[in-house]
Amino acid sequence: MSSVQGVSLWQQDQTYWSQQQAQSSASSAQASLIGVIGTAMVDQAKGEASIANGTALKRTNSALSAAVQQALQVVNGDTSTSSSSSSSSSSTSSSTASTPATPTPATAVGTVPLTTGTSLQTLGILAGGTITVTTAATTTTYTSTGTDTVGDLINALNVDLPTNAQVTASLNSKGQLVITARNTKDPVTISGTGIDASVIGFGVGHETFSPITPKATTGTTSSTSSTSTSSSSSTSSSSSTKSSSTKTKPTNDSSVAESSFTTAASLLSASGVSGSLVDMLA
Numbered sequence: 001m002s003s004v005q006g007v008s009l010w011q012q013d014q015t016y017w018s019q020q021q022a023q024s025s026a027s028s029a030q031a032s033l034i035g036v037i038g039t040a041m042v043d044q045a046k047g048e049a050s051i052a053n054g055t056a057l058k059r060t061n062s063a064l065s066a067a068v069q070q071a072l073q074v075v076n077g078d079t080s081t082s083s084s085s086s087s088s089s090s091s092t093s094s095s096t097a098s099t100p101a102t103p104t105p106a107t108a109v110g111t112v113p114l115t116t117g118t119s120l121q122t123l124g125i126l127a128g129g130t131i132t133v134t135t136a137a138t139t140t141t142y143t144s145t146g147t148d149t150v151g152d153l154i155n156a157l158n159v160d161l162p163t164n165a166q167v168t169a170s171l172n173s174k175g176q177l178v179i180t181a182r183n184t185k186d187p188v189t190i191s192g193t194g195i196d197a198s199v200i201g202f203g204v205g206h207e208t209f210s211p212i213t214p215k216a217t218t219g220t221t222s223s224t225s226s227t228s229t230s231s232s233s234s235t236s237s238s239s240s241t242k243s244s245s246t247k248t249k250p251t252n253d254s255s256v257a258e259s260s261f262t263t264a265a266s267l268l269s270a271s272g273v274s275g276s277l278v279d280m281l282a
Contacts, residue, residue, distance in 0.1 A: 110201020113175035116151035
């Protein structure tokens, strides 16, 4: 008979308990890892809540401070504002009297949109056609070659020679040709052969441009100063009366407080944080 090989019950029992112990150790390690991860997530949430809470508290404190100052201004009146306005008015008067009038140079702005690459022949200025710009006793006359452009015309007008018209030329943001006198005294006149001037934006009735001289500012007289002083005195007196009548009001007026303060939740909402203020550090 062949021998039967088997495992004893004791060996089976030992194997079973060994497997159970290994499985228990693995379960304990897994539970420990889950606990560590859970603690880390709680700490992260508390940290983020602490930062958000601190920001919310700062906004609330700033809003409360502003509300307190506004309430104090309402209770104490606006005497300082009146005095400040009076002083500001006086200084403005003297500043205006000392500001000189500055004339503006004559500036011609065309009415036709152009580019520096626009061909003059395309506009209707043929070979031999002329554009003339005059300032006082000096004149620049540009004669078209038939193959030139608006850019060539601008370059010719910008040549600064004593015998040329004292102007500068350029295109503005709308493409309009702008010709400006180099000084604040000379007028600028633009003309051309036939309708050559009109095709670049300077037609009949839009040919001569004069410098603009603002009206001279007159100095402040002694009578005006006296009137200003009187006005300041009456303002101060009025402010003093208002201040005296205001001081009779109690500083703990509940209606003022109710109209000036709001809840922390409202202040947070106005600052961009909705909801109520809670302690998120716990």
